[in-house]
Amino acid sequence: MSWQLLPTGEMTLHLRINPQHPWQPYFDFPDLMVENEDERMSQGWATYRSLLKTGQWQLIPSGPGAGN
Template sequence: MSDTLPGQMTWKPPGTTDCVLHLRHNSSEPWRYYKEFPEYVVPDPPDFSEGYATFVALLKKKWETV
């Protein structure tokens, strides 16, 4: 996925109870756990929410928050 075609991010996909980052490249795809996209994963600092560093990095690449 290039920086010119950002994807979408959410912390709580419909039908889930956990609050962990999920990603998809476009709205026609199902949400997937962010670690299923190793090319985007950024290690989290200690005591931060799981996926926070990846979320911030993808925000800078203009990914959409849903």
């Protein structure tokens, strides 16, 4: 998982199934998205928290010098 900018300038959760695949916005993976039960939280943040809790996903730094 990585937080990256969309062309619109919005910071959005991106996912990739394995390191050889390109990063894609989380909404390209509807089977991994979770319903947002807290209106103060974005659906991307809710999905991030849910995936992180599984222990099968990790956050990869993004941006200049991050090497991704």
